[in-house]
Amino acid sequence: MTSPEVSKRPLNGTCLIVVLPVVFRQEGFSWRLENPLDWDTLFGVSLKKGECDAIRRTLGEEMQLAFEKRRKSKGYTSEEGLLAAWETSVKIRSGMYWLRFCGETQWDEKGCVFRGQVQQISQFKWREKKLKTALELQKRENAIKTNFINYAVHEFKAPLATIFSSLEILNHYADRYEQEKGEVPYFSEHFRKIGKHLGIMNAFLEELVLLSSVRKNGPANSGETFFLGAFIRDLVRGLELPAMKNRNLALLLPDEDREVTLDKLLLEHILRNLISNAFKYSPGRQDPELALHIKDRSFTLFVRDYGVGIPEMEQKELFRIPYRASNAKAFTGTGMGLLIVGDFVERLGGKISFRSEEGKGTSFELEFPLEQPLFTRASK
Structure with missing residues (x-):
């Protein structure tokens, strides 16, 4: 597609601001453009008479198609008061242009007439096409990444x-050695280290698969309606985390429960990760704390601990890349947890923030809508 020639009177670089009146007259079963149009203003280029005549014929045919399509879709038996809007492309020597028409049919002493407006939207259509192409390219790249991750994990x-x-x-032979010799073999510690790091690698791969699968499916599009307070209470009651070690989670819930509509699995993973x-x-x-505050259209969750905290200089890395703080090296982990949490919060239409002070602990604040935008009451 060639770009149109620029008029000697450029309209601020775009013709989107130009809106001209347009009148189509019905003659039998066809329509014709009745009023003269300032083609130079509309297209930004000067046209020859033959080009103008060809455009007028094309627009009359397009008007007929748009009119019949609109009338059938609305079940109109009369032409009076029928609203119509359509877009069409026009090719001239300087390139391809897009026009948008909108208006209403009326009756006068000569018969049925369509009165409305026309606007040149070529630059908008080109940008739209460019964005669609970029989106499709991004989708293909994401699919390639996801397939590669799944293949690598496998x-x-x-x-x-x-x-x-x-x-x-x-380990079985190490146990037998200990029973027979009455001493722990020196290589048992090496076996323990191997097992520890194998567990980290396995957890990392599982989290990688979880993140890639959710990203492949796009924004959260499957959810259910449930009572938020009851869900959190059941989740906390069923927690069996190795790091708890006979400790408890201090839970603060409002007296009145509320229904929410969102992806329960994503919310559960977020909370399990932060509580863990x-x-x-x-x-x-x-003991760490979990608090719930419910507002008219949203709810907020607070997860707070009184632990090692996150060094101030390293806080900007959270939610961006798989990252482990320098003071967390003594703790088992993959660095993927908060990256997944940030991604899942975004997919639920929420926001996450945190405050942390090294040696004093960290507090996460998460805010979500009570009903995800993609879900409606009719879909429940």
């Missing part, structure tokens, strides 16, 4: 399973 899972199995056999981190990074400290 290829890693098999050798990891073999290593796990072999490690179990080695709260216990993991606050060993021997005050």
Whole structure:
């Protein structure tokens, strides 16, 4: 597609601001453009008479198609008061142009007439096409990334399973050695380290698959309606986290429960991750806290711990890349948790923020709409 020539009287670089009156007259079963149009103003270029005549014929045919289509879709038996809007392309020597018409049919002494407006929207259509092309390219790139991740994870899972199995056999012989010799073999500590890091690798792969699968499916589009307070209470009651070690989660819920409509699985993963981190990074400290505040159209969750905190210089890395703070090296983890949390919060239409002070703890604040924008009452 060639770009149109620029008029000697450029209209601020675009013709979107130009709106001209247009009149079509019905003659039998066809329509014709009745009023003269300032083509130079509309297109930004000067046209020859033959081009003008061809455009007028094309527009008359397009008007007839748009009129019949609109009348059938609305079930009109009369032409009076029928609203119509359509877009069409016009090709002239300087390139392809797009026009948008909108108006209403009326009756006068000569018969049925369509009175409305016409606007040149070529630049808008080109930008729209460019955005659509970029979106399709992004979708293809995301699909390639997701397929690669799934393939890579699959290829890693098999050798990891073999290593796990072999490690179990080695640990079995280490136990027998300890029973027979009455001493712990020196290599048992190495087996323990191998098992620990195998667990980290396996957890990382599982989180990678979880993140890529959700991103492949786009924004959250499946949800259910449930009572928020009851959901959180059941979730906390069923928590069995290794990092808890006989500690409890201080839970603060409002007296009155409310219904929400969103993806329960995503919300559960968010809370499990944050609560697990709260216990993991606050060993021997005050119990972590989870609080719920409900407003008219949204709800807020607060997850707070009194643990090691996040160094101020490293806080900007959270939610951006798989990252582990320098003071968290002694704790088992993959660095993927908060990246997934941030992604899931965004998919639920929420916002997340945090405050942290090294040595004093971290507090996360999450705000969500009571009903996800994609869900309506009719879909429940």
